[in-house]
Amino acid sequence: MAPLPVERDLRLDLFRGIALWLIFLDHIPSNAVSWVTIRNYGFSDATEIFVFISGYTAAFVYGRAMTINGFIVAAARVLKRAWQIYVAHVFLFAIYLAEIAYVAHSFDNPLYSEEMGLVNFLNNPDVTIIQALLLKFKPVNMDVLPLYIILLLWFAPILWLLLRSPSLGLIASASIYALSWKFGWNFPAWPTGSWVFNPFAWQLLFVFGAWCALGGAQRLTRWTHSPVTVALAVVYLVLAFSIAMTWYIPALAVYVPKVVGEVIYPIDKTNLDVLRILHFLSLAVVTVYFVSRDWPALKSVWAKPAILCGQHSLGIFCLGVFLSFAGHFVFTEVSNRVVMHVIVSVSGILIMIAAAALISWYRRIERQGPGPRPPAIKPGYAGGDA
Amino acid sequence: MRGRFSSLLAVPVSAWLAFALPSQALAERPADCRATGHQTEIDFPLLFTGRAIAAKNLNVLVVGAGSSILPGPNGAKNAYPARLQLALAAKLPGVKVTVETDVKSRRSADDMVKTLPAMLAKAKPSLMIWQTATVDAMQAVDLDQFSRTLDVGINTARSAKADVIFVNPQYSPRTESMIALASYVENMRWVALQQEVPVFDRFNLMKTWADLGTFDLYSATKKLDMAERVHDCIGRLLAGLVIEAAKPTP
Numbered sequence: 001m002a003p004l005p006v007e008r009d010l011r012l013d014l015f016r017g018i019a020l021w022l023i024f025l026d027h028i029p030s031n032a033v034s035w036v037t038i039r040n041y042g043f044s045d046a047t048e049i050f051v052f053i054s055g056y057t058a059a060f061v062y063g064r065a066m067t068i069n070g071f072i073v074a075a076a077r078v079l080k081r082a083w084q085i086y087v088a089h090v091f092l093f094a095i096y097l098a099e100i101a102y103v104a105h106s107f108d109n110p111l112y113s114e115e116m117g118l119v120n121f122l123n124n125p126d127v128t129i130i131q132a133l134l135l136k137f138k139p140v141n142m143d144v145l146p147l148y149i150i151l152l153l154w155f156a157p158i159l160w161l162l163l164r165s166p167s168l169g170l171i172a173s174a175s176i177y178a179l180s181w182k183f184g185w186n187f188p189a190w191p192t193g194s195w196v197f198n199p200f201a202w203q204l205l206f207v208f209g210a211w212c213a214l215g216g217a218q219r220l221t222r223w224t225h226s227p228v229t230v231a232l233a234v235v236y237l238v239l240a241f242s243i244a245m246t247w248y249i250p251a252l253a254v255y256v257p258k259v260v261g262e263v264i265y266p267i268d269k270t271n272l273d274v275l276r277i278l279h280f281l282s283l284a285v286v287t288v289y290f291v292s293r294d295w296p297a298l299k300s301v302w303a304k305p306a307i308l309c310g311q312h313s314l315g316i317f318c319l320g321v322f323l324s325f326a327g328h329f330v331f332t333e334v335s336n337r338v339v340m341h342v343i344v345s346v347s348g349i350l351i352m353i354a355a356a357a358l359i360s361w362y363r364r365i366e367r368q369g370p371g372p373r374p375p376a377i378k379p380g381y382a383g384g385d386a
Numbered sequence: 387m388r389g390r391f392s393s394l395l396a397v398p399v400s401a402w403l404a405f406a407l408p409s410q411a412l413a414e415r416p417a418d419c420r421a422t423g424h425q426t427e428i429d430f431p432l433l434f435t436g437r438a439i440a441a442k443n444l445n446v447l448v449v450g451a452g453s454s455i456l457p458g459p460n461g462a463k464n465a466y467p468a469r470l471q472l473a474l475a476a477k478l479p480g481v482k483v484t485v486e487t488d489v490k491s492r493r494s495a496d497d498m499v500k501t502l503p504a505m506l507a508k509a510k511p512s513l514m515i516w517q518t519a520t521v522d523a524m525q526a527v528d529l530d531q532f533s534r535t536l537d538v539g540i541n542t543a544r545s546a547k548a549d550v551i552f553v554n555p556q557y558s559p560r561t562e563s564m565i566a567l568a569s570y571v572e573n574m575r576w577v578a579l580q581q582e583v584p585v586f587d588r589f590n591l592m593k594t595w596a597d598l599g600t601f602d603l604y605s606a607t608k609k610l611d612m613a614e615r616v617h618d619c620i621g622r623l624l625a626g627l628v629i630e631a632a633k634p635t636p
Contacts, residue, residue: 028563029559029562029563030559030562030593099563099564100564103560103561103564106606107560107606108606108607108608109560109605109606109607109608109612109613110456110457110458110608110609110610110613111453111456111556111603111612111613111616112453112556112558112560112561113452113455113457113491114451114452114453114491114492114520114521114556115452115453115520115524115556115558115560115561115565116561117452117491117492117521117524118524118561118564118565139564140563140564140565140566141563141566189526191525191526192525192526192527192528193525193526193527193528193531194528196526196566261579262580265576266529266533266572266573266576269569270529324563325563328562328563331559332559332560332604336559336596336604
């Protein structure tokens with residue numbers, strides 16, 4: 001087994017922080033500012049970055065716990081984390097209920113009688129709320145946390161396997177992915193259908209992140225830093241970019257050969273399409289090539305806001321979902337002008353940064369406690385969540 | 387509420403924005419149904435419809451759910467299927483145009499497909515206009531299953547010698563954060579491309595209207611006037627699409 005790195009890789013926090021901002025921007029419906037997010041320029045989006053880095057940091061934090069304190073302690077900590085995320089999800093659901101109840105009460109327009117049928121579920125909360133607590137009923141944009149919960153629930157045994165035999169762990173994960181495609185496995189949703197993010201498919205990226213954290217990334221260095229790999233990644237990114245452009249400029253669509261269209265479409269987000277994985281991997285290869293672990297900018301003031309957000313990902317993610325509800329509310333109640341989109345987007349990100357700074361501050365004072373100061377943590381270890 | 391807030395904000399914000407943004411006065415001008423910059427994919431010819439027009443007898447069947455209906459005593463007269471009939475009759479002098487409807491609220495694509503053979507047998511249309519996807523998105527119907535249902539519907543209509551035009555969901559800004567329409571709109575578009583079915587892109591059309599200020603789709607009102615004007619525009623634009631796509635290919 002490769003020795004676990006002691007110092008946290010700030011790049012992870014930086015890119016997870018940026019991913020959280022992008023997820024926030026994408027979650028505000030019809031947000032003009034979401035043009036800047038990566039989903040518009042290729043096949044994958046911020047979700048892949050978030051899931052991969054979450055797997056990486058989970059292995060980083062709980063992998064150390066498992067080597068030092070044993071399986072039981074590490075598994076207990078993973079489950080505690082899953083529980084925290086569950087509570088956060090239920091909290092967001094409460095906010096969603098408040099929003100929908102408000103809209104149901106205040107908005108009436110004969111043009112939209114069909115759409116308002118959506119509030120019918122308020123008539124039978126006995127069923128709806130229970131289905132939500134069972135993670136079967138998930139409102140729009142509230143699919144990531146349930147996925148995260150499931151990924152953590154089976155993470156302890158996977159981590160155990162990864163620590164013993166990284167390759168075997170990765171092969172097991174890839175097999176589950178392949179089998180879920182072959183047999184159409186997914187979790188059931190309510191009232192119909194299945195989960196928007198299929199845990200059987202998305203676990204691959206999470207486990208791959210964990211595998212990278214446990215020495216896999218180092219083993220891959222020879223490949224990821226080879227000019228051939230980087231060139232292939234760039235070519236793939238350019239191709240994906242060209243295809244993405246045809247979605248917005250229909251006139252370009254004629255240049256996509258029919259055969260290509262039939263092969264690649266629809267690009268399946270639910271089951272984590274291979275094209276999306278490749279796109280994410282290409283982005284990762286290019287990023288790792290150009291942004292080294294000891295890149296000085298990572299310690300600069302400019303990187304600090306994103307890093308802070310990335311270090312407190314659960315809190316900031318939930319805040320982002322809440323802010324996207326609030327942002328949409330501002331669009332409908334106050335103004336829907338482009339300038340308002342910019343104001344809402346920028347202030348949302350500023351609030352996320354302020355909240356992350358506040359959480360860090362709380363952590364510091366809580367760590368200090370009432371008594372004498374505990375021994376200082378290792379310099380350079382950035383702390384932060386799994 | 388929106389009005390109150392916007393007037394509070396309007397003075398300082400609009401002062402420095404006046405030059406930055408195009409005017410968005412909410413002038414409701416049904417006469418031109420402004421839709422500049424909006425495109426409908428009409429590359430696919432409607433052969434049965436073209437023949438029916440040539441034979442001076444065009445039967446259209448509108449299959450849809452709640453957004454093909456308007457409430458009230460004059461609802462049926464003012465909803466877009468009836469407006470479509472008027473517009474088609476006006477644009478096709480000498481052709482007998484009938485528009486039958488099979489529209490009921492809260493129906494998913496699958497619900498509609500179930501009654502489709504009977505409806506087609508009864509109405510014997512040359513063209514089926516199929517408005518769907520909203521209820522599927524609200525019920526979060528599995529996307530693959532949704533696409534398969536669309537395929538079944540298209541094949542059923544075609545074997546009954548009817549062309550198909552899709553009408554995708556309405557753009558509804560208030561419920562946008564609550565109904566995940568995007569992936570259904572997208573899947574509908576892909577099925578349409580593969581099956582060579584024209585799509586009346588109501589979603590983006592209405593979004594354009596909201597952006598241009600043609601209609602204030604945010605307004606909370608029990609009054610029907612705006613809804614009626616929206617349906618009137620949809621009916622007329624849809625008639626334009628039908629006639630364009632039914633033109634004999636050179």
